[in-house]
Amino acid sequence: MLISIASGKGGTGKTTLALLLASIHSDITLIDCDVEEPNCHLFLKPEWQDQGQEVAVMIPQINIELCNGCETCSTVCLFNAIAISGGAALLFNELCHSCGGCILACQQGAITEDKKLIGTITTGTSPIFPAIQFLSGSLDIGTPSAVPLIKAIKEKVSHLAGDILLDCPPGTSCSMVTAIKDSDFCILVTEPTPFGKHDLELAMNITHLLNIPTGVVINKSDENIGDESIESLCHIRQIPVLAKIPHSFSFAKEYAAGFIPDEFQAVAATIWSQLNAKGSEGI
Amino acid sequence: MKELVIVSGKGGTGKTSISAALAFLSPQKVLIDCDVDAANLHLVSGAIIRETHEFKAGFEPNVDENKCTSCGQCTDLCRFGAITAGVITTPFNCEGCGVCAFNCPEHAISMLEKQAGHWFLADTHLGQLIYAELGLSVENSGKLVSKVRQEGKKIAKAKKFPLMITDGPPGIGCPAIAALSGASLALAVVEPSLSSIHDLKRLVDLVAHFKIPLAVCINKSTLHRENTREIIAWCHSKAIPIMGQLPYSDAFRIAVQSGKTVLEMEDAAVIEEMTKLWHNLAKRLEVSITESNIGFFRRKLHIFQ
């Protein structure tokens, strides 16, 4: 089962939940898809298998010798990634989406393609949790789009059977959608504040659009007004609340120091039993 | 006009609460929320929307069925697997590149401008606020961020405000880059947790890449003293100034739950540290420190009581 862990708002505890769930499983693949700010490795302290695999996208290379400045390429590039300067085409590679449109359009054969590195995927196992097979993506600084890297890391595990957990990027934009796409189940982590609720609703819209069965976990729950408003939202949207993780200072403290506390293992176990029940129903 | 951008590698470090509190303390400012994925500042500032604007960006293909001969050319050329013989099968994959349209032998595809979201001008009890809502799963969050900034600057200019306070987006990708480029000062909010420290380091690299001055504010500094000390030492070694240290307090959560700023809660330690933070920032940005009008009138009222 491919389970993605997401949330509209950052910092609600996606990584915490991913680690909690992974830590009590007997055989699981955990993927850190939050490639802008990967964090899982800080807790797992894995032994990396090797240097990691570099991920590249193809971007155009303009041969100025052949270019006659006809502007065809800059016209077809809908991302404004090409400008004509000094009678020749000039590429702004941060804007390029690697669509290949300019190459098809150039009549002079002045454009070829070359690789541009955007990030790295590393694989490892943690001595603390040997049952976790761990993959982590890390986006190179200054690279605007994480989407190709997230696609590459998901590709790598697409053939795997068994349970796979994805720690997704926050938000509701293209990176988050790329990460949760094709998952069998999506857990949205939220916290019982108006911020959490507002952003949870946005995230629910996305899973609804993508047709992914969804459940909610309320983190930093205080059994109070905040919880109620989240629960009533879930009720209206007919999305189950899988579990609540109580607000706990001691947990926050251990977590800050880079440990996965044992405190909420029982909660994680109830989430797994619900997931497995859904899995056997064929979702 | 100075532009203060409050960022953090990861969300949930208290960016929005701190932005709101700084706005409360700053006398003349425009507020903008650049977290277009999940804007939150309007929720704690009692925002009343005055203007709603559509935001269009990017394109989407529209196939004319009558012209399409299902030749399959578009399927072969689309690198994102979004179209199959003239039918947009997976719209989520479409990047709007137009390759299908430009290369369709029948000219059956036209590229239409895409509705990518909305942006709003709102009045709040903290001042005027510009925020935005990105359409579901559309790209161009960077462009929408730029739009929000541009509108904020217009207001600041028209009203001759010396400061624009930006609640920045999380991460280090395109929205963060769009929010930071050309800012006067980036204030990174960091918590004394290993993950937050790790994120800070990546953020520092990003900010250096774009040559933007950076300062740090440690939130929940009392959560883990050793880590707090480590952040201080690390910042010191990198010559990054620390503008403030806010203690761990439930006041933040309660403030958000009651739709107020943390300064309106009765936590003296937080109020004191937050005020210090604002003083340091104001000095650094060379803008006037004087209390906000609200604070001023409140105090007057207290005298009458």
Ligand code: SF4
């Ligand atoms: S289309 Fe080819 S020849 Fe024309 S400007 Fe672009 S690169 Fe140069």
Ligand code: SF4
């Ligand atoms: S590959 Fe596509 S996005 Fe990149 S420059 Fe060419 S036309 Fe523009």
Ligand code: SF4
């Ligand atoms: S290339 Fe044009 S005619 Fe051919 S299948 Fe695509 S839309 Fe239809």
Ligand code: SF4
């Ligand atoms: S616009 Fe680009 S991504 Fe979208 S269907 Fe056409 S070729 Fe594919």
